[in-house]
Each structure stands twice: as C-alpha cells, then as structure tokens.
Amino acid sequence: MKTVIKTTNLEKVYNSSVAPVKAVNQVNLEFKEGEFTAIVGPSGSGKTTFLNLIGGLDKPTRGNVIIDDTDISSMKESQLFDFRLKHIGFVFQAYNLIPVLTAVENVSFVMLLQNRPKEEMEKRAKEMLEQVGLSDKINVRPNKLSGGQQQRVAVARALASKPDFVLADEPTANLDTESAFNLLDIMSKLNKEENITLIFSTHDQRVIDRARRVITLVDGAVSKDEYFDK
Amino acid sequence: MKTLIKISWRNIWRNRQRSLTMILAITVGLWGGLFAASIATGLMDQRFKTGVEQEFSHIQVHNPEFLRESHPRHGIANWDTLQNELSANDTVVAFSGRTLVSGMIASANMTQGVNLLGVNPQMEAQTSSLKINLKEGEYFKEDMLNPLLLGKSLADQMNVRIGSRLVITFQDLNNELISTSCRVSGIYQTANSAFDQRNIYLLQTDLNNYLGDTTIVTQAAMLLKDHKLSDDFSDSLQKKHPELNIRTWAEVSPQLAFYNEMGMTMFMIILFIILLALAFGLLNTMLMSVFERVKELGMLMSIGMNKKRVFVMILLETIFLSLSGAASGMAASYLTLLSLKDKGINLAPLGAGSLSEFGFEPVVYPQLEVSFFIFLTIMVVAAAILTGIYPALKALRLNPAEAVKAD
Structure with missing residues (x-):
C-alpha cells in the first residue's frame, strides 16, 4: 500500500528558551493509504500537537513531515494553506460548521475554495450528505441540526473533496453514545468505500475499539503502535 | 467571490x-x-x-473714481459703447445702467440717510428682482410725479404708505443741494432688511434731471448665464476697458x-x-x-x-x-x-x-x-x-x- 504520511524524527518543543517541553518527541511513523488509525494517550501526551504537525497547522521544531513525497515542514504559511486545502480533510471536536451556510453549502465549501465546477460540487455534496444519512437536511442550517447531525455534516465536508487523508481531533467527544456509534459506523464505511486514510486523536474507547491501528503516545513519544484485524 | x-x-x-x-x-x-x-x-x-439678484448681480462696472469719491460726476464715460457691447454678448443675460447718489429722505416725522438709485424700470426688472419683490403699490406708477420705491422696513419706520409724499435731498453735479418732493409708488421687501432700509429707487430720468445731466450712469450691473463665468467674463471685459473698474460678485461682496x-x-x-x-x-x-x-x-x-x-x-x-x-x-x-x-x-x-x-x-x-x-x-x-x-x-x-x- 502507498505511504500517505511519513514522519521522521519529528519533534515539537514549546517554551524552548525558558522551560522546554517536548510535546512531540522523536516520532517516526508511516501511515498507509486507507488506514483507520486512532492516536491515543492521556491528556498532554501530544496527540493534538502531533495531528497539528501532520496537518500542516503547526511547524515542527525538528524533523520532517512528508506527505505524498512532499516535505511540508519547510513550507511557507501561504503554501501550507494551499496544501491543506488540496490534500487534507479536517473534523473538529466542536463540529465547527459555518453557521450561515446550509448543510449542503457547508459540505461544498472546501470544493468551492478549490474552484471545482458547480455541478460537480453540488452532486458530490448531495452524495456525501446521503452517505452520512442527512439527505433530508441538505438545506438546513447547522443551528437546526443535533450535535450528531452536525458532526456528520463535518465528516461529509472533510471527505467530499476526496483528500489524501482526514484528521479528526476527538470527533466523538461531544456526542452521546448513540450518535458516536452512528458517526463511527459512517466513518468506518466511508473509510472502506472511499479508501481515505482516517487518523483520529481520541480518549474515547468506542473509537479505539473501531480502529484497525492504535498508536499510543506518552509524553510526546510513541509507546505502542498496534494493528488489529477488524 | x-x-x-x-x-x-x-x-x-x-x-x-x-x-x-x-x-x-x-x-x-x-x-x-x-x-x-x-x-x-x-x-x-x-x-x-x-x-x-437683489444687490450685486454677477458683474458690476464703475468708473474707478466713483468708487473712491461716490460722486455722480464720475460716471461711466463710454456707457453707450459698453451698452452696445453688452447687448451683443451672448454671455450677458441682462444688464442695467444705474445712477447712484447718496442722499437723505425725509417724511413728516423723520429723516434718514439713504442710497438713491436711479434706474431704467425695464432694464432693472430684467437684471434684479426689484419688480418681483414689490409687496405694495405699483412699479414706478406712470402718472405719478417723481415716483419712488422704498423698502418695507424703511416704510414702516417712517410710517409712510403708498402715495405718501417724501422729500429727498442730495447734491447735484455742481455740489448744489437739491431737495425735491417724491411720492411712494411702491414698497418692496427683500430677504435683507438692512438692504431695504437704505436703498430708494427712482426713475433714472428723474434723478438725472435733478443732477443736471440726463446721460449719467455710475454703475452697470449685469447678470450672466452662469455665475461660474464671472471671473472669465470680468477678465475679458477688463482687458477691453482698462479705464473701468470691473468686479465680480465675489469682489463686490467678499461676505457673499x-x-x-x-x-x-x-x-x-x-x-x-x-x-x-x-x-x-x-x-x-x-x-x-x-x-x-x-x-x-x-x-x-x-x-x-x-x-x-x-x-x-x-x-x-x-x-x-x-x-x-x-x-x-x-x-x-x-x-x-x-x-x-x-x-x-x-x-x-x-x-x-x-x-x-x-x-x-x-x-x-x-x-x-x-x-x-x-x-x-x-x-x-x-x-x-x-x-x-x-x-x-x-x-x-x-x-x-x-x-x-x-x-
């Protein structure tokens, strides 16, 4: 399988001049196409920082992040904006939809920024909303949707543009059990159908139980990297 | 976007x-x-x-000496020539040749210092709003001897009505004091009460007769198509008539x-x-x-x-x-x-x-x-x-x- 992300000697140090804290410490990992990976670990273990580094939202102090043979660690900020837009999908803990746009407009938004043709955008956005079970909510704004429904729209938005991989930072943290299971079923299905690499940071055992690969971080370093046959 | x-x-x-x-x-x-x-x-x-419309017009022309002494002997020397030029000029909408004299006006109970303006009724009606501003009486009643128009505020102050007799006193060209009786033909009112208080209008023929020269014109006032043309018109007229003092409304009234x-x-x-x-x-x-x-x-x-x-x-x-x-x-x-x-x-x-x-x-x-x-x-x-x-x-x-x- 093709390697989508590769990190080499990845380090992120905060407050380096006063009291250095290594949020990510010498992480060497590879993520293959279509993997369904959970990054786990206690609070402060560096999960979010690691996701930010591989998502191009933060720059490493040392080491490299290579995505599809491109080293993003040395990219300029403007290049990173463009790179994120074209290659990475994001799902956030608090859904973070655009409140003034409808569900279908939210799902289309990334494709719109990519200047995709209108017909293609609309077709794909509706298709994605159907896949996440919200075909009856396409013209509804986020404030009229439940938390679980909003997160499903966020997932549809992240996957609609067919990115190289999707990063999800604690996507089920704000959801009740039923909504969380529902979301995980959808993400698992899309992971298989669309063959998109999904990487989660999570505390949630429900997510961990679904993952086919679980990476445990402790003090910023990889303490375990396990594969499960599911 | x-x-x-x-x-x-x-x-x-x-x-x-x-x-x-x-x-x-x-x-x-x-x-x-x-x-x-x-x-x-x-x-x-x-x-x-x-x-x-009431006071300054767009352009005023005087003999420079008149502006220094305010004496009617300093009239516009070549008025006929100037009149012909103005009539032929498309920029000039209307003009009026006036005779200005300082004098006194007296009623039975008071005397007041005033400006006496001798005007040609037709030309004045086209150049200023004097006729429009007439509130009472007639615009220079034809069968009246020495008809005059005065402002409402002055009429009220002097307690005179249409037909009242007033005496005006002024110096003629030889500095002799002239007093003559006039009758109120009309009372005008402008937006400027101070203007109404000090300006009396007479027929130019009457005033000039008393002054001793029927051809005197001491001020020419003219209206142009557009006030924005004033500067250019004033400059060109001044070049043609360097002997005259030609001023735009802004020069006549810096206040305006x-x-x-x-x-x-x-x-x-x-x-x-x-x-x-x-x-x-x-x-x-x-x-x-x-x-x-x-x-x-x-x-x-x-x-x-x-x-x-x-x-x-x-x-x-x-x-x-x-x-x-x-x-x-x-x-x-x-x-x-x-x-x-x-x-x-x-x-x-x-x-x-x-x-x-x-x-x-x-x-x-x-x-x-x-x-x-x-x-x-x-x-x-x-x-x-x-x-x-x-x-x-x-x-x-x-x-x-x-x-x-x-x-």
Whole structure:
C-alpha cells in the first residue's frame, strides 16, 4: 500500500528558551493509504500537537513531515494553506460548521475554495450528505441540526473533496453514545468505500475499539503502535 | 467571490440586533448630517441667489473714481459703447445702467440717510428682482410725479404708505443741494432688511434731471448665464476697458463669497464628523464580530481558506454593514428633502427674524446635489474599508490550530 504520511524524527518543543517541553518527541511513523488509525494517550501526551504537525497547522521544531513525497515542514504559511486545502480533510471536536451556510453549502465549501465546477460540487455534496444519512437536511442550517447531525455534516465536508487523508481531533467527544456509534459506523464505511486514510486523536474507547491501528503516545513519544484485524 | 459575498452578507445578520443597531446609528447619523448640510446649503444658496439678484448681480462696472469719491460726476464715460457691447454678448443675460447718489429722505416725522438709485424700470426688472419683490403699490406708477420705491422696513419706520409724499435731498453735479418732493409708488421687501432700509429707487430720468445731466450712469450691473463665468467674463471685459473698474460678485461682496465657501467648509466638517462616528461604530462592531468568531475563523483557515479570502470576507462584512446604513440614511434624507422641496422650513418661529438682518430668508429650502450623495457613498465605502482593515488584520493574526480550540 502507498505511504500517505511519513514522519521522521519529528519533534515539537514549546517554551524552548525558558522551560522546554517536548510535546512531540522523536516520532517516526508511516501511515498507509486507507488506514483507520486512532492516536491515543492521556491528556498532554501530544496527540493534538502531533495531528497539528501532520496537518500542516503547526511547524515542527525538528524533523520532517512528508506527505505524498512532499516535505511540508519547510513550507511557507501561504503554501501550507494551499496544501491543506488540496490534500487534507479536517473534523473538529466542536463540529465547527459555518453557521450561515446550509448543510449542503457547508459540505461544498472546501470544493468551492478549490474552484471545482458547480455541478460537480453540488452532486458530490448531495452524495456525501446521503452517505452520512442527512439527505433530508441538505438545506438546513447547522443551528437546526443535533450535535450528531452536525458532526456528520463535518465528516461529509472533510471527505467530499476526496483528500489524501482526514484528521479528526476527538470527533466523538461531544456526542452521546448513540450518535458516536452512528458517526463511527459512517466513518468506518466511508473509510472502506472511499479508501481515505482516517487518523483520529481520541480518549474515547468506542473509537479505539473501531480502529484497525492504535498508536499510543506518552509524553510526546510513541509507546505502542498496534494493528488489529477488524 | 460569490460565496464570499454570500457568507459576508449572511454574517452581518448573525447578530441581528447588533447589526440593526449599527445600521440604525449610521442611518440616523447620516440623516442628521445630511439634513444639517442640506439646510446649510439651502441657506447659503438662497443667500447667494438673493444677494446676486437683489444687490450685486454677477458683474458690476464703475468708473474707478466713483468708487473712491461716490460722486455722480464720475460716471461711466463710454456707457453707450459698453451698452452696445453688452447687448451683443451672448454671455450677458441682462444688464442695467444705474445712477447712484447718496442722499437723505425725509417724511413728516423723520429723516434718514439713504442710497438713491436711479434706474431704467425695464432694464432693472430684467437684471434684479426689484419688480418681483414689490409687496405694495405699483412699479414706478406712470402718472405719478417723481415716483419712488422704498423698502418695507424703511416704510414702516417712517410710517409712510403708498402715495405718501417724501422729500429727498442730495447734491447735484455742481455740489448744489437739491431737495425735491417724491411720492411712494411702491414698497418692496427683500430677504435683507438692512438692504431695504437704505436703498430708494427712482426713475433714472428723474434723478438725472435733478443732477443736471440726463446721460449719467455710475454703475452697470449685469447678470450672466452662469455665475461660474464671472471671473472669465470680468477678465475679458477688463482687458477691453482698462479705464473701468470691473468686479465680480465675489469682489463686490467678499461676505457673499465667504458664505459660499463656508457652506462647503461646513459640508466637509459635517461629513468628517459623520464618517469619524461611523468609523468608530463600525470598528467596535467588527472587532466584536471577529472576537466572537475566533473558533470559526480558525476552522476556516485550518481547512484551507487562505488569508486573502479571510481578509476580503471581513472587509466585505464591514462594507455591507456600512452601505446598508448609508443606503437607508441617504434614502431617509432624500425623502425628507423631497417632502420639504416645495414648502421648505420656516425658521421664523425659531427666531429667524434676525437672519434677515444678514440677508437670509426666514423660509429655508434644504437642498443637496446628487453629486454629494455619490461622493458620500464613495466616502462611506472608503471609511468602511479603512475601518475594516484593523479587525481583518486581527483575524489574520489568529493561529488556526489555537483558534479552532478557542472557547
């Protein structure tokens, strides 16, 4: 399988001049196409920082992040904006939809920024909303949707543009059990159908139980990297 | 861009109450400012119009010696030639040759120092608003001996009526004192009570007869097609007649020119205050709007909305908000001006009587040129863009990774 992300000697140090804290410490990992990976670990273990580094939202102090043979660690900020837009999908803990746009407009938004043709955008956005079970909510704004429904729209938005991989930072943290299971079923299905690499940071055992690969971080370093046959 | 416009427009309605308050503030501010400016413009324009029509005309011509001595012997020497030239000139709409003499007027109970103006009734009626301003009596009654027209304020003060006999006294060309009896043919009233108080109109033929020379003309006043032509016309006439003193209305009455300039200055001051208030209001609103949306802005930047687009989005929101207020403010102002177009505002109950001492009518007709509305729209957009830059820069300084987790 093709390697989508590769990190080499990845380090992120905060407050380096006063009291250095290594949020990510010498992480060497590879993520293959279509993997369904959970990054786990206690609070402060560096999960979010690691996701930010591989998502191009933060720059490493040392080491490299290579995505599809491109080293993003040395990219300029403007290049990173463009790179994120074209290659990475994001799902956030608090859904973070655009409140003034409808569900279908939210799902289309990334494709719109990519200047995709209108017909293609609309077709794909509706298709994605159907896949996440919200075909009856396409013209509804986020404030009229439940938390679980909003997160499903966020997932549809992240996957609609067919990115190289999707990063999800604690996507089920704000959801009740039923909504969380529902979301995980959808993400698992899309992971298989669309063959998109999904990487989660999570505390949630429900997510961990679904993952086919679980990476445990402790003090910023990889303490375990396990594969499960599911 | 279409989506950015859509998002920006919808964003300003997310906090409906705050946006409406801001729009209302801009509306009221603009309406107040424009209304004040329109009154100022109306007053100044009216003062200019009455000043030109009643007192100064666009161009005045004198013998330079007359301006020094004010003696009727210093008349315009080549009046016939000048008259022919003016008649043939397309720029000149009307002109009047006058004889000016300082004198006294006496009734049974009082005497008053006045300017005696000998005029040709037909020429004067075309050049000034004397005939239009006649409130009582007739415009130089034909069968009356030595008919005169005097101002209402002077008539009231002297307690005279139509047909009353008055005695005027002045020096003739040989400095001999002449006294003659006249009758009140008409009483005029202009917006300037001080003007009415000091100017008496007689037939030029009568006055010149008493002076001892029937051909005397000491002042030529003329109206042009447009007051803006005054400077050029004055220059060209002066070149042709270097022996004469030729002045534009602004040179004859620097006060009138000052009023005109003051009107524009007031415009600018009012505009500046409006835009300053608008800018601070907008700045506050937009900063609040940005600070409330830190998480959302972080998300937008995370998923790849570049800084240029975020910047444009915030600027568009500022522009939409200000233009909404500007549009309603200008519409309200326009409707107000439209409703007052014919009836005007009577300032008399507010003590505007004293305004007539300075030549202002008690009823003011507020007015603004369309170009001012266009200019104001451009200025509002410019102010909005300048104001929107700071909140937009604040948004750009956000770190997407941190902003997306903001509370």
